[in-house]
Amino acid sequence: MQDILINRAGSYMHAGTEFSGGNMTHLIYNDPSFEVTHDVFPKGTVGCFYTMDTEEFEFNYIIKGRLEIFDVKEKVLLSPGDTFCYQKLERNHLFKAIDDVELLSIRKTPCFGEFEESVTHLNEILFQLQNVDGDTLSHCERVKNLTMGIAYYLEFDQSQLLNLFYAAKFHDVGKARIPVEILLKPEKLTDDEYEVMKTHSRHTYEMILEYYGPEVAKIAFDHHERLDGKGYPQGLKGDEISLAARIICVADAYDAMVVTRPYRVGMTTKNALAELRRCQDIQFDSIVIDALEKYLLDLDKEIN
Numbered sequence: 001m002q003d004i005l006i007n008r009a010g011s012y013m014h015a016g017t018e019f020s021g022g023n024m025t026h027l028i029y030n031d032p033s034f035e036v037t038h039d040v041f042p043k044g045t046v047g048c049f050y051t052m053d054t055e056e057f058e059f060n061y062i063i064k065g066r067l068e069i070f071d072v073k074e075k076v077l078l079s080p081g082d083t084f085c086y087q088k089l090e091r092n093h094l095f096k097a098i099d100d101v102e103l104l105s106i107r108k109t110p111c112f113g114e115f116e117e118s119v120t121h122l123n124e125i126l127f128q129l130q131n132v133d134g135d136t137l138s139h140c141e142r143v144k145n146l147t148m149g150i151a152y153y154l155e156f157d158q159s160q161l162l163n164l165f166y167a168a169k170f171h172d173v174g175k176a177r178i179p180v181e182i183l184l185k186p187e188k189l190t191d192d193e194y195e196v197m198k199t200h201s202r203h204t205y206e207m208i209l210e211y212y213g214p215e216v217a218k219i220a221f222d223h224h225e226r227l228d229g230k231g232y233p234q235g236l237k238g239d240e241i242s243l244a245a246r247i248i249c250v251a252d253a254y255d256a257m258v259v260t261r262p263y264r265v266g267m268t269t270k271n272a273l274a275e276l277r278r279c280q281d282i283q284f285d286s287i288v289i290d291a292l293e294k295y296l297l298d299l300d301k302e303i304n
């Protein structure tokens with residue numbers, strides 16, 4: 001048909017591009033004034049609708065799954081067939097995919113292309129690493145979700161949130177440059193091996209720098225620093241560590257404690273929070289732990 005543009009199912013303009021926290025986004029149609037995407041959020045994905053400076057309009061139709069949108073004041077659960085749209089948000093809003101969610105999204109300010117190239121490259125590195133260690137990609141994804149949740153309660157502005165988003169999502173991408181025999185060693189690492197493992201912060205810095213610039217790279221570089229100065233790689237102390245890096249540090253430690261590994265069962269939420277509290281003001285920022293606790297409560301996680 002000459003006068004009707006038809007695209008058969010699966011033949012997207014850009015297929016299979018992942019740009020944001022484990023979700024798949026397919027560009028279905030675009031022209032200079034608007035774009036249409038089909039977005040897939042795996043169950044558990046947490047993301048954020050940001051306050052924007054520009055005039056923006058986005059309309060979403062839920063095809064599948066339930067999506068919860070919430071801010072400090074209220075919570076709304078949306079189901080298939082529901083729609084939501086926004087134009088110039090007054091506050092940041094978090095969303096969480098309760099099930100595997102599919103959305104049709106129409107927006108006035110095309111943004112697909114902006115994300116595509118850079119995120120795809122580092123994501124591919126994480127995907128390859130997942131094949132090797134079976135862990136880093138999913139760990140980074142969970143840490144990103146926690147980080148976004150914590151940051152929300154600390155009221156980050158839009159540009160800070162985006163920097164934090166990328167820094168968290170790729171905070172361990174440098175592990176791709178750690179020799180496999182050290183990365184996968186089941187026994188405790190020797191001192192020398194541990195020193196090599198610690199260099200993943202610097203590798204991460206270099207890899208992120210290329211795509212996201214120095215601000216994002218520096219946040220990720222500092223994710224193993226501690227308030228008491230006993231962290232690495234630089235042994236920074238207190239305020240020398242940005243709030244953004246302190247957030248990823250807490251999210252990282254929390255995830256490491258609660259995740260279940262083949263050789264041990266993960267801690268309960270309550271015990272992991274207690275462990276963070278035990279190390280607050282020494283290793284972790286207490287304000288960040290407060291925010292994590294609020295976030296977990298708001299997600300109705302049973303503290304048991």
Ligand SMILES: [Fe+2]
Pocket residue numbers: 171172200223224
């Ligand atoms: Fe790390």
Ligand SMILES: [Fe+2]
Pocket residue numbers: 139143171172252
């Ligand atoms: Fe990590």
